[in-house]
Amino acid sequence: MPRKPIVGGNWKCNPDKTEKLDSLISNYDSEKIDTSKCDVYVCPSPLHVSYCMGKFKEGVMVTPQNCNIKGCGAFTGEMAVEQMKDMGITNVLIGHSERRGEFGLMAYDTNETLATKLKYILDSGLNCIFCIGEKLSIREQGIEAVMKECAAQLEDVKGMLDPARVVIAYEPVWSIGTGVTASPEQAQETHKAIREWIAKECSAETAAAIRIQYGGSANAKNAPDLSACPDVDGFLVGGASLKPEFKDIVAAISAAKKA
Numbered sequence: 001m002p003r004k005p006i007v008g009g010n011w012k013c014n015p016d017k018t019e020k021l022d023s024l025i026s027n028y029d030s031e032k033i034d035t036s037k038c039d040v041y042v043c044p045s046p047l048h049v050s051y052c053m054g055k056f057k058e059g060v061m062v063t064p065q066n067c068n069i070k071g072c073g074a075f076t077g078e079m080a081v082e083q084m085k086d087m088g089i090t091n092v093l094i095g096h097s098e099r100r101g102e103f104g105l106m107a108y109d110t111n112e113t114l115a116t117k118l119k120y121i122l123d124s125g126l127n128c129i130f131c132i133g134e135k136l137s138i139r140e141q142g143i144e145a146v147m148k149e150c151a152a153q154l155e156d157v158k159g160m161l162d163p164a165r166v167v168i169a170y171e172p173v174w175s176i177g178t179g180v181t182a183s184p185e186q187a188q189e190t191h192k193a194i195r196e197w198i199a200k201e202c203s204a205e206t207a208a209a210i211r212i213q214y215g216g217s218a219n220a221k222n223a224p225d226l227s228a229c230p231d232v233d234g235f236l237v238g239g240a241s242l243k244p245e246f247k248d249i250v251a252a253i254s255a256a257k258k259a
């Protein structure tokens, strides 16, 4: 079974004004993006999730950038999966490196909290984009060190990697927002190694079916070459998801993966 490509737009903490949302949303219009061959999701900032619900064409899934560890109640500043479900949300993204403590921010999440969150998300009936990725200091040590780090980030969730419900976003920290994209060779080598690890630790079926997105300075220019990598199943796009070129990234992977 071929894996259906999946591309996400991570708006992070953007835009600065609500009045800019309509124009951003229009980049995802049906005439521009064909969602029949590619799953598409968008992660607006938490304050904008409500506004965005129902504004996208069918097939573009509004996906919060985080959730709490367990339900409603006394969790100031947090978002519960039950609240998302009630709003018609079907997906949530967790584990982004900016929440794991990169770029000088505090670590809001650890491998342990992320495993708790993933279980909570799946038990609540939502699906998940689970982000992993290594820092530059690890990449400089070579692929074995990179894989060791990816394995450490996946270890606590390996029993939950249901390909129908979980997508892995591999995002090397050194390429996020830097303009330095992993080369197609680096992306392919790492995605393949992640898939092999999943085959060994979970099952061959899980490894063959689970989708692994690449994230890190993906854009319209580099998407065609990265899309040609057999183990790259899509993209998680930051900066370029705020621009009209997002549609070209969806088109590139749709064309590359068509049976």
Ligand code: PGA
Pocket (backbone or CB within 6 Å): 010, 171, 175, 176, 177, 178, 179, 215, 216, 217, 218, 236, 237, 238, 239, 240
């Ligand atoms: P970038 O961000 O495309 O701006 O590098 C990717 C991400 O952080 O998801």
